[in-house]
Amino acid sequence: MGLVLFPGDGDNSSPDVSWSYSGFAAFRRRLAEAEGFALSEMWGFGGERPWSEVSTPLEPLLDHPDAGGEDLSPTQCASVLVRLEAITDQWARKSGDQLHQQHIEDARQLAGILRLCIEKDAPLAFL
Numbered sequence: 001m002g003l004v005l006f007p008g009d010g011d012n013s014s015p016d017v018s019w020s021y022s023g024f025a026a027f028r029r030r031l032a033e034a035e036g037f038a039l040s041e042m043w044g045f046g047g048e049r050p051w052s053e054v055s056t057p058l059e060p061l062l063d064h065p066d067a068g069g070e071d072l073s074p075t076q077c078a079s080v081l082v083r084l085e086a087i088t089d090q091w092a093r094k095s096g097d098q099l100h101q102q103h104i105e106d107a108r109q110l111a112g113i114l115r116l117c118i119e120k121d122a123p124l125a126f127l
Helices: 021-034 074-092 098-120
Strands: 002-007 017-020 124-126
Touching: 002 021, 002 098, 017 021, 017 098, 021 074, 021 098, 074 098, 098 124
Parallel strands: none
Antiparallel strands: 002 017, 002 124
């Protein structure tokens, strides 16, 4: 069982990116760390810190339920994409363990899906 992110354009042949729930959690924790905060401190992730105290274009991705929740709009996809690519570039300049390398690959796959959503003016769907 896991999570799949894909363009919500009705085209079943569109590419997607998928994770196990624990893999997606680890990926988002690393993204939050890159933004200077711990996801575990945030409301909805075991902490009490409100999202209003954090300023990141990744918020729509980070503060999204694993199951259900609204799709990300093409505008949100564009905002997330810019920051995601910057973080991925930072990660790629540093060597790391296998999980680090997997997160770089995951980020690149997600960036490709986000670009497709923007090009097709389609939302990013979570399943």
